[in-house]
Amino acid sequence: MYRNFAIVPNIMFGRGAFNQLGDVLAPKRVTEGGYVVFVIDDVFKDKPIESRLPIEGDDLLLRVNVDDEPKTSYIDKLVEEIRAYKDVVPDGIIGIGGGSTMDIAKAISLMLNNPGSSADxxxxxxxxxxxxxxxxxxxxxxxxxxxxxxxxLTGPVKKLGINSDYTLFHQIILDPELIADVPKDQWFYTGMDCYIHDVESLEGTFINEFSKAYGEKSIDLCRQVFLEDHKDKDDKLMMASYFGGMSIAYSQVGACHALSYGLSYVLGIHHGIGCCIAFDYLEEFYPEGVKEFRRMMERHDISLPRNLTAGMSDESLDLMVTTALGLVPLWENCLGPDWEKQMTRERTLELYKRM
Structure with a gap:
């Protein structure tokens, strides 16, 4: 059986594209007395980007905090806040920020139309x-x-995504001007998430020409951004992110992302830096990728945290291992259908202890 997956239907790309957000939203404002919700990272509070939002009438500005990765309890709280704001479902949810903020916007848009908790x-x-x-x-x-x-999302018993075709955004606006002033470490860690997507996809057992086409272009753009000098590096990185996401859509990520989930769930480490920490110990899985990754770190003077798992209890380490090994499709892509014979709990624990 072949996957018949959906993709984002509307994409706008270019410097200054953010200025057209109001035009994009205008035909969606159809409910009498309706409104849209702007979900924005609270790091932008009172910053110029907030003043550029096309807020009208009863629109709700919802500042969200992503110091910690999104929890299902936080999503449920935000959904209740929106429901209490007005007794009609909003005409739109606009996610403005990094990956966590966009995931919050996705989850809110789903839960406004589905009963129960996001953990369900x-x-x-x-x-x-x-x-x-x-x-x-x-x-x-x-x-x-x-x-x-x-x-x-991080739930009460696991870190796992809400995976659905309904999760996909209806529209994305890619404006390279919006990433121009990102702090260097954050820029690097987030960019490496893309690079690692590409390595895991291209070297995985699920690889196919569809994923390969996107992955090869994405990793080429990553190399231009992180190993060369280009005045349009922000444009290149935005497209690398898009192509990298498309590459794993019809394949999968691998060992690094599985291990990073454990780091995040137990230690609260953010996804991008968690991927970098884990990837630096995965020469046995991705030798050329790790070698190139280290060249990128050296070029941009990046130092990763060390000894994160030193002194951890056996119970916490065991939970970390369980979290990582629970991501079956990732290990299948990395090692094949017999992955459990290769990736034992002991081997996984040893990797974590090195971190």
Whole structure:
């Protein structure tokens, strides 16, 4: 059986594209007494980007905090806040920020039309009702969240995405001007998420010409951004993120992302830096990729945190291992159908202890 997956239907790219957000939203404002919700990273509070939002009438500005990665409890709280604001479902949800903010916007748009807690939908294709119309405006590039069918959430018992065709944004606006002033470390860690997507996809057992076409272009753009000098590096990185997300849409990520989920769930480490920490110990899986990754780190003077797992309890380490090994499709892509014979709990634990 071949996957018949959906993709984002509307994409706008170019410097200054953010200025057209109001025009994009205008035909979606159809409900009498309706409104749209601007979900924006609270790091932008009172910053120029907020003053550029096309807020009208009863629109709601919802500042969200992503110091910690999104939790299902936080999504449920935000959904209740929106429901209490007005007794009609909004005409649109606009996610403005990095991967976590975009995932929050995705999850909110789903839960406004589906009953229960967002934790009930962590898994694959559990969503029954289509989402509210939602738009992504990335202010970071690399996660691929803008093109992904997943809203990654930490729940009470696991870190796992809401994976559904309904999760996909209806519109993305890619404006390279919005990522120009990202702090260097954050820019690097988020960009490396994209680079690692490409390595894991291109070297995985699920690889096919569809994924290969996108992955090869994405990794070429990453090399231009992180190993060369280009005045249009922000444009290149935004497209690398898009292509990288498309590459894994018809294949999968691998060992690094599985291990990073464990780091995130147990230690609260953000996804981008978690991927970098894990990838630096995966020469046995991706020797050329790790070698090139280290060249990129050296070129941009990046130092990763060390000894993160030193002194951890056996119970916490065991939970980390369980979290990583629970991501079966990722290990299948990395090692094939007999992955469990190769990736034992002992081997996984040893990798974590090195971190």
């Amino acid at each position: 939908y962590q898994g694959w294709d559990l969503i029954e009702n289509p989402s509210v119309y939602h738009v992504a405006v990335p202010t970071l590039a690399g996660t691929g969240a803008e093109i992904s069918r997943t809203a990654i």
